[in-house]
Amino acid sequence: MRQIAILGSTGSIGTSALDVIRRHPDRLSAIALTAHRRWEVLVRQAWEFRPRFVALSDPAAARKADPAQLPPGTSFLRGSDALSEIAVHEDVDTVLVAIVGAAGLRSTWAAAEQGKTIAIANKETLVLAGPLIVDLARRHRATLLPVDSEHSAIFQCLSAGRREEVARIILTASGGPFRTWTREELEQATVEQALQHPTWAMGPKITIDSATMMNKALEIVEARWLFDFPPERITVVIHPQSIVHSLVEFQDGAVIAQMSPPDMRLPIQFALFYPDRLPGPARKMNWAVPYCLEFEPADTERFPALRLGYRVAAAGGTAGAVLNAANEVAVERFLRRELGFLDILRLVEAVLDEHKVEYPDALQPLLDADAWARRRARQWHPPARAYSAPPL
Ligand code: NAD
Ligand code: MG
Numbered sequence: 070m071r072q073i074a075i076l077g078s079t080g081s082i083g084t085s086a087l088d089v090i091r092r093h094p095d096r097l098s099a100i101a102l103t104a105h106r107r108w109e110v111l112v113r114q115a116w117e118f119r120p121r122f123v124a125l126s127d128p129a130a131a132r133k134a135d136p137a138q139l140p141p142g143t144s145f146l147r148g149s150d151a152l153s154e155i156a157v158h159e160d161v162d163t164v165l166v167a168i169v170g171a172a173g174l175r176s177t178w179a180a181a182e183q184g185k186t187i188a189i190a191n192k193e194t195l196v197l198a199g200p201l202i203v204d205l206a207r208r209h210r211a212t213l214l215p216v217d218s219e220h221s222a223i224f225q226c227l228s229a230g231r232r233e234e235v236a237r238i239i240l241t242a243s244g245g246p247f248r249t250w251t252r253e254e255l256e257q258a259t260v261e262q263a264l265q266h267p268t269w270a271m272g273p274k275i276t277i278d279s280a281t282m283m284n285k286a287l288e289i290v291e292a293r294w295l296f297d298f299p300p301e302r303i304t305v306v307i308h309p310q311s312i313v314h315s316l317v318e319f320q321d322g323a324v325i326a327q328m329s330p331p332d333m334r335l336p337i338q339f340a341l342f343y344p345d346r347l348p349g350p351a352r353k354m355n356w357a358v359p360y361c362l363e364f365e366p367a368d369t370e371r372f373p374a375l376r377l378g379y380r381v382a383a384a385g386g387t388a389g390a391v392l393n394a395a396n397e398v399a400v401e402r403f404l405r406r407e408l409g410f411l412d413i414l415r416l417v418e419a420v421l422d423e424h425k426v427e428y429p430d431a432l433q434p435l436l437d438a439d440a441w442a443r444r445r446a447r448q449w450h451p452p453a454r455a456y457s458a459p460p461l
Pocket of ligand 2: 217218219288
């Protein structure tokens with residue numbers, strides 16, 4: 070029986086993970102579940118999965134919650150420190166970090182220091198502090214298993230050969246809802262349009278990131294640190310069907326792909342059972358129907374976010390903290406309708422341009438860079454646009 074702590078159990082990844090656990094009651098057990106504010110959902114999950122701990126990380130929400138609603142045997146923890154407390158608990162075998170944003174950093178750090186097995190969906194943490202987390206995990210013999218579908222795919226494909234035989238890794242990108250839009254159309258894209266992803270159902274932040282392609286920029290940086298390949302050996306291709314989740318090209322020209330219908334329950338289950346493969350709830354390919362798989366080069370002119378991803382992956386140091394923090398604020402401001410869609414990338418680029426990259430070997434300077442970038446991102450104003458008369 071593996072005891073799984075799900076940090077962020079009420080989100081898209083969290084509920085998919087619970088689906089995997091539900092399917093394997095004899096092998097997996099949810100020992101701890103956490104949410105930020107959604108108490109009712111957490112209570113419902115607690116009655117079904119009977120965890121030893123639940124936590125609400127938002128202090129205001131935690132004060133209002135009534136622990137008497139929890140089933141017997143489930144203890145209630147409050148505040149963001151509770152996440153780290155859970156992550157290092159001696160009975161936890163695997164910590165699934167399914168929190169969105171830099172808020173996942175502290176608990177991931179704590180789990181790595183404790184030598185835990187960490188299934189990491191929370192890419193923002195790896196963008197913020199990738200080299201330090203990977204090094205910490207190595208020193209404390211923690212295992213970092215990617216959950217992001219592309220990185221899970223690369224991890225699986227890498228086992229087809231030796232590391233020194235790899236020529237490059239190829240990340241696939243669906244292209245999001247605006248793959249074929251012109252720049253003029255993108256300028257007008259609304260929150261509702263940006264929240265409609267063609268192939269994946271996900272939380273709002275990553276859905277906006279997919280529309281701007283910032284998600285792929287973050288994934289370039291994530292891959293750079295997780296797999297230790299320089300950015301020149303990371304290629305992005307557009308693959309609208311989201312069936313090939315990523316590929317590894319070996320020196321002899323052989324390209325190994327990992328395929329499956331788009332369903333996060335597969336990479337989650339792969340990480341929870343690693344190295345075993347078991348039947349599971351994820352959708353399967355239907356070989357009785359035709360599939361058409363397309364691949365197009367990802368043009369950095371059309372998708373300027375990719376340029377930022379490569380730039381930050383090459384720069385390293387504090388650049389990732391700044392990219393991620395500026396983007397988190399820009400997405401919040403877009404969702405509050407303070408910014409236009411293309412302003413997200415303008416803001417992120419402006420904050421990055423203003424930042425002088427440093428190379429600290431401790432966490433605090435990265436957190437300082439994160440805080441600085443958030444401040445600058447809140448102050449940033451979109452450029453005044455020339456008035457253009459509507460067509461007659
Ligand atoms: P989501 O918004 O659906 O869920 C986020 C979860 O984190 C919720 O349980 C929420 O309660 C919790 N949370 C939010 N803010 C928090 C905070 N400040 N402190 C602690 N907990 C907090 O997000 P999601 O789509 O499930 O994504 C989670 C992570 O997984 C993100 O880093 C995302 O990039 C990554 N990811 C998601 C998908 C996907 O298909 N959804 C795929 C790949 C990677
Ligand atoms: Mg992904």
